[in-house]
Amino acid sequence: MLRTLRILPRLALMYLRSQLEYRGAFWIDRVAQVITYASSFAVIWILADRFGTIAGWNWSELALLFSFHLLGYSLGACMSFTQMRQLEEAVRLGTLDTLLTKPISPWAYMVFSGLNPGYTGHALLGIVMMGWALSIVAVPWSIGWVAYFLASLISAAMVTGAVLTMIGATALIWTRSNHLYSLFFGFWELSRYPINIFPTAIQATMLSFVPLGFMAAVPVAVLLGKPVPILGDWAGPAALLAGPFFVALAMWQWRYALDRYQGAGG
Amino acid sequence: MAQIIEARAVSKRFRQHRRFPGFLGALKTLVTAEYTEIEAVTDVSFAIAQGEAVGYLGPNGAGKSTMIKMMTGILVPSAGDLTVLGRVPHRERQANAREIGVVFGQRSQLWWDLPVRDSFELHREIYGIPRPRFDENLKSLSSLLDLEPFLERAVRQLSLGQRMRAEIVMALLHDPKILFLDEPTIGLDVVAKDAVRKFLSRVNRERGTTIILTTHDLQDIEEICPRLIMVDHSRLIFDGETAKLRTALGSARRLMLEFAADPGPLELKSARLTSDDGLRKHYLLERDDISLVHVLDEIGDTTALKDISIEEPNIEEVIRTFYQRRNAELPPR
Ligand SMILES: Nc1ncnc2c1ncn2[C@@H]1O[C@H](COP(=O)(O)OP(=O)(O)O)[C@@H](O)[C@H]1O
Ligand SMILES: [Mg+2]
Numbered sequence: 001m002l003r004t005l006r007i008l009p010r011l012a013l014m015y016l017r018s019q020l021e022y023r024g025a026f027w028i029d030r031v032a033q034v035i036t037y038a039s040s041f042a043v044i045w046i047l048a049d050r051f052g053t054i055a056g057w058n059w060s061e062l063a064l065l066f067s068f069h070l071l072g073y074s075l076g077a078c079m080s081f082t083q084m085r086q087l088e089e090a091v092r093l094g095t096l097d098t099l100l101t102k103p104i105s106p107w108a109y110m111v112f113s114g115l116n117p118g119y120t121g122h123a124l125l126g127i128v129m130m131g132w133a134l135s136i137v138a139v140p141w142s143i144g145w146v147a148y149f150l151a152s153l154i155s156a157a158m159v160t161g162a163v164l165t166m167i168g169a170t171a172l173i174w175t176r177s178n179h180l181y182s183l184f185f186g187f188w189e190l191s192r193y194p195i196n197i198f199p200t201a202i203q204a205t206m207l208s209f210v211p212l213g214f215m216a217a218v219p220v221a222v223l224l225g226k227p228v229p230i231l232g233d234w235a236g237p238a239a240l241l242a243g244p245f246f247v248a249l250a251m252w253q254w255r256y257a258l259d260r261y262q263g264a265g266g
Numbered sequence: 267m268a269q270i271i272e273a274r275a276v277s278k279r280f281r282q283h284r285r286f287p288g289f290l291g292a293l294k295t296l297v298t299a300e301y302t303e304i305e306a307v308t309d310v311s312f313a314i315a316q317g318e319a320v321g322y323l324g325p326n327g328a329g330k331s332t333m334i335k336m337m338t339g340i341l342v343p344s345a346g347d348l349t350v351l352g353r354v355p356h357r358e359r360q361a362n363a364r365e366i367g368v369v370f371g372q373r374s375q376l377w378w379d380l381p382v383r384d385s386f387e388l389h390r391e392i393y394g395i396p397r398p399r400f401d402e403n404l405k406s407l408s409s410l411l412d413l414e415p416f417l418e419r420a421v422r423q424l425s426l427g428q429r430m431r432a433e434i435v436m437a438l439l440h441d442p443k444i445l446f447l448d449e450p451t452i453g454l455d456v457v458a459k460d461a462v463r464k465f466l467s468r469v470n471r472e473r474g475t476t477i478i479l480t481t482h483d484l485q486d487i488e489e490i491c492p493r494l495i496m497v498d499h500s501r502l503i504f505d506g507e508t509a510k511l512r513t514a515l516g517s518a519r520r521l522m523l524e525f526a527a528d529p530g531p532l533e534l535k536s537a538r539l540t541s542d543d544g545l546r547k548h549y550l551l552e553r554d555d556i557s558l559v560h561v562l563d564e565i566g567d568t569t570a571l572k573d574i575s576i577e578e579p580n581i582e583e584v585i586r587t588f589y590q591r592r593n594a595e596l597p598p599r
Contacts, residue, residue, distance in 0.1 A: 093373065095373060097335065097373070098370060100359065103360040103361070103364045103393060104392050174283060260342075261340070262281070262341065263335065263341065
């Protein structure tokens with residue numbers, strides 16, 4: 001009797017956890033995202049309002065940084081995040097096996113059969129915010145500046161997509177990957193602040209292994225003519241090259257992982 | 267005849283990474299390289315010619331699915347040479363995919379919430395099937411399998427049998443040279459099984475499509491495949507004509523006679539008595555050419571007979587008999 005009573009809450013908890021693994025997690029993430037955006041934006045606003053600037057960035061510059069981050073993220077994530085998060089399940093249930101018997105890239109199939117309309121909202125929010133930020137920031141308008149702006153935004157989206165894809169692809173070898181996404185979102189949180197506010201170790205990490213510095217902090221600093229730690233004068237070209245570089249790395253890793261793919265068994 | 271599939275000493279070992287529970291455990295899993303190895307396929311060799319229908323039989327865990335996954339390019343063999351239509355499947359996965367059809371009994375390739383036809387149309391796009399060819403194939407295949415009434419229905423509304431028929435039709439729409447089926451009859455009822463078996467055997471005969479199917483149901487193979495490859499514990503243990511299987515392995519069918527009144531001990535020449543509970547008597551039919559007719563003939567007066575049943579040997583029994591035989595034939599040491 002006592003034993004049964006002890007097992008019941010455990011069972012309930014396990015069921016809850018298994019539910020959260022799937023559908024529940026999706027909606028919780030969506031709600032969490034909205035709350036995160038609102039609260040981080042509020043924090044930036046409060047800090048900037050109080051101190052005038054954060055690490056040399058004023059309020060409108062921070063708004064540009066924030067919107068660049070949001071837009072680049074939604075462009076990259078709509079091509080990767082929800083699809084690659086399903087990869088773990090596709091491995092476990094064998095749906096990936098069936099994709100591999102078709103004359104099509106399983107990556108392309110997954111990404112395009114899972115394009116998430118949920119990101120249109122993010123992107124619109126990013127665009128509106130960016131338009132407003134651009135109207136109040138002192139911008140050295142020129143054709144070159146606009147071209148760099150667009151190219152570095154695309155590069156930022158590529159970095160985002162590549163990192164999210166590389167995380168998902170680890171499921172091809174380890175059959176699990178989703179626990180690593182929480183690691184990503186830890187750094188993702190940091191990546192919408194100016195990179196010079198962090199200790200050097202974190203700066204170095206965000207410019208190498210976890211290259212989320214290229215999602216916004218580096219390109220927007222270049223666009224606004226602000227100094228970038230570690231990279232210095234190389235920041236401009238680095239922000240443009242980061243996207244193609246990490247996409248190439250992700251493609252290589254995908255092939256590597258597919259060659260070692262074993263299925264989930266049974 | 268040209269060999270279109272050749273396996274030479276193919277093996278597949280799976281590495282199972284040691285897992286640690288919890289979040290920190292997950293991180294630990296990533297940095298430790300501890301793993302165990304499982305031999306799923308060991309040193310398997312065979313060759314299959316164009317137009318054959320081959321059954322790949324074995325109990326659960328024998329390595330059937332693993333072999334199918336290597337032939338379809340999903341998995342990379344750990345050792346040995348494997349060619350399908352002259353290609354190494356995993357190296358030219360997409361080129362191989364264009365010329366083969368694959369059906370997995372336990373996983374659907376159809377879009378769950380959409381009408382069957384939508385999945386077929388997507389298939390047409392992916393395989394680049396010309397419209398007239400597609401229409402012709404769809405028409406002939408779906409009429410053969412009575413699929414027409416379900417084409418506009420959402421996949422989730424189909425029964426398992428209807429769905430499996432749709433899966434098989436889809437796998438044939440691009441005129442594959444080889445059709446691989448991994449346990450296509452699993453979970454189906456008798457009627458659906460029968461429809462699938464008849465259809466596959468017709469596809470093989472009329473379209474000349476080479477068929478490789480795995481199963482642990484001997485009857486699938488007896489009805490579809492003139493040739494049988496049997497595996498157990500990752501190794502190939504028999505490769506030959508299905509018709510000769512029972513004689514080759516000497517596994518007997520079981521006969522049960524039930525009487526209304528006990529006729530006393532009843533020894534027969536056509537069947538060997540194995541147990542006698544009075545009203546119920548169990549026999550083994552050890553010879554293939556002996557049928558029920560012979561048995562009834564021998565009993566003569568059948569008025570007291572209440573029930574008769576004949577049981578085919580199941581796969582486990584066939585394999586057990588095989589091993590007993592082989593061990594008996596081994597020279598003494
Ligand atoms: N991805 C995998 N990882 C570890 N072991 C596996 C994997 N896939 C299959 N196995 C093991 O390999 C053996 C053969 O599996 P399988 O080919 O699926 O057998 P069958 O299809 O004949 O039932 C089984 O012991 C199974 O547990
Ligand atoms: Mg299997």
